[in-house]
Amino acid sequence: MTNHKHVKDGVVAAPAHLDLEGDVAELTARLMDIESVSGGEAAIADAVEAALARLPHLSVHRDGDSIIARTELGRAERVILAGHLDTVPLPTTPGSRGTVPSVWEKDDDGTDVLYGRGATDMKGGVAVQLALAAGLTAPNRDVTYVFYDHEEVEGYKSGLGRLFRNSPELLDGDFAILLEPTDGTVEGGCNGTIRFRVTTKGRAAHSARAWMGENAIHKMADVLTRLSVHRPVTVNVDGLDFRESLNAVKIGGGIAGNVIPDHCEAEINYRFAPDKDPDGAEAYVRALLPGYDLERTDAAAGARPGLNHPAAAAFVATVGQKPKPKYGWTDVARFSAAGVPAVNFGPGDALLAHSDDEHVRADAIRACYGSLREWLTA
Structure with a gap:
């Protein structure tokens, strides 16, 4: 176990104490009270590591601000429960309740509701992981608990990606659950995502003599028209319907109010069903925009649902709700790429994630x- 103590103002700070054996909703609040915006996960990683190190039935490994804890019971099957420790930046809106520290309020029906940054994305899921890690000394399957940094930023910074590079043997498993918010419903797999820069070129001229030039912005009109009339398809993959989307998400061109622009760029984002890989997705977009200057700038493969695995089927039966597809990209794709079927399942409404009103109901966490x-004791 590597020591990475949090240092503040030149002083080594003692890790915050986390009670893993109390109410899992209260544990969520304690985790939220430790600010952990991406790049500043050291304090929460210290607290998680210290709490897990007190549990003799687990082996604990740390890599940077990511922690892996594992049971070693020799069970026939190993499952992975994973979640990220970081959050997006705190809101800047005055009076926002989606900030730090957390605040408890009562809903109209008297239900306890926890407000603050990370309530849904995803301190509630992390609290569930920690409570299970402490409470299940002899689960029916071996369990690997993964807590990682840098999920809410560029993919190359991902703590989970770093763990797969540095210690892939610690992430071996038969099935994985990522505790992203799903409102308590299993969401299988995820769409892939790919981005392109499309460029149109013209010839600059004074706008008073526009006929002497060629307007590159006007030339982009055909691209935008093709995208606006495009109708996204829905693709059934392993029994789940994944809806695709293809959109222009950014555009720019021109240098002055009296110059015909000779250059225009637009950014296109395609969210594609997991029946395709990034190369297949690229071929699809190029077929829609033949002859245009397209540059692929980013891509991440999706993940098939993996619901045909026996462990997944048993878990779906335990939850007792019909699974849904995950439209947004999540780290289940990293597990799928490593040959580990994975689903999303966690407390809270994903539509509240990153909002100024981020909150989660206590009963959803429980x-x-x-x-x-x-599922792990039946």
Whole structure:
């Protein structure tokens, strides 16, 4: 176990104490109170590492601000429960409740609701992982608990990606669950994503003599028209319907108010079903925009649902709800690429993630914990 103590103002700070055996909703609040915007995960990583190190039934490994804890019971099957420690930056809106520290409030029906940054994305899921790690000393499957940094930023910084590069043997498993918010419903796999820069070129001229030039912005009109009339398809993959989307997400061109622009660029984002790989997605977009100058700038493969695995089927039966597809990209794709079928399942509404009103119901966190505990002890 590598020591990476959090240092503040030149002083080594003692890790915050986390009670893993109390109420999992209260544990969520304690995790939220430790600010952990991407790049500043050291304090929460210290607290998680210290809490896990107190559990003799787990082996603990740390890499930077990522932690892996594993049971070593010799079970026939190993499952992975994974979640990220970081959050997006705190809101700047005055009076926002989606910040740090956390705040408890009562809903109209008297239900306890926890407000603050990370409530849904995803301190609730991390709290469930920690509570299970402490409470399940002899689960029916071996369990690997993964807590990682830098999820909310560029993919090359991903702590999970670093773990796969540095210690892939510690991430071997038969099935993985990423505790991203899904409102307590299993969401299988995820769409892939790919981005392109499309460029149109013209000839500059004074706008008073526009006929002497060629307007590159006007030439982009055909591209935008093709995208606007395009109708996204829905693709059934392993029993789940994945809806695709293809959109222009950024555009720019021109240098002055009296100059015909000779250059225009637009950025295109295609969210594609997991029946395709990035190369197949690229071929699809190029067929829609033949003859245009397209540059692929970023791509991440999706993940098939993996619901045909026996462990996944048993988990779906325990949850008792019909699985749904995950439209957004998540780290289940990293597990899928490593040959580990994976699904998303966690407390909270994903539509509240990153919002100034981010919150999660206490009963949703407890229900998530209950489903996973039942599955791992039945």
